[in-house]
Amino acid sequence: MLQNTPTVYLSRLASPSLQRFLQSNGFQLNSLDVPGVYPEISTHADILLCQLGLWEKAQIFHGDPEKLARNYPGNIRYNAVCTGKYFIHNLQYTDPDLLAAAETKAAADSAILTKIHVKQGYTRCSLLPVDDRSFITSDAGIAKTLADHDTDVLLIHPGHIHLPGFDYGFIGGTGGGLPLSGRRLLVVNGNIETHPDHKKIATFLEDRDIDLYYSKDSPLMDIGSILVDAAPKPLQQPAQD
DSSP, rough: SSSOOOEEETTTTOOHHHHHHHHHHTTEEEEEOTTSGGGTTOOOHHHHHHSSSSGGOOEEEEOOGGGGSSTTTTTTTTEEEOOSSSEEOTTOOOOOOHHHHHHHHHTTTTOOEEEEOOOOOOOHHHEEEEEEEEEEEEEEHHHHTTTTTEEEEEEOOOHHHHTTSSSOOGGGGGEEEEEEEEEEEEEEESSSGSSTTTTHHHHHHHTTTTEEEEEETTTOOOOOOOOOSSSOOBBOOOOOO
């Protein structure tokens, strides 16, 4: 049990056993409905929220739903990956307030934030951060871009992940990293053993001293990421003039 009560943002479609696991370990669960975007992603936290930092330093930036449009690229303003070291997104469409908040957070943590532009606008859906410089993705374009930086990337086979309304979902949208009683834990919605690269994923995590939890009682499903606010106060949308 954590001393503070962190909040986990995830879709209400998440596996019941995953939700029970999180609640039993002291996490407060929060789901949301994002107005204006197409229904298949309206419960996805990473469409409206962005996690800034990882583990114990994680904070949530709350986006403005009125800035979102139904379809791409109007619905990707906040779908970025932000570790303490990197901010990764299609920077052509990044919300300026989000980028400013990421830079402010990095400065507060005495970190230098490197901005990386990728073509894939659904960046958080496609890219699962493992630690400050380690990532898992099935997007070859993202992997190639990150290879030009000080990163370790596990490139996995595409597909094998459910996403209602689509042919398949993406690894980033299945999970997220949580601090748990002094450990670092990657939680995944659904049975990751059904993915052909599950052993590679497990080894990649083990090599970085990160534990893995997944719910075997449901299919591996993209639910719009699992985001955590481990800080006392979340980062709010800046006031507009």
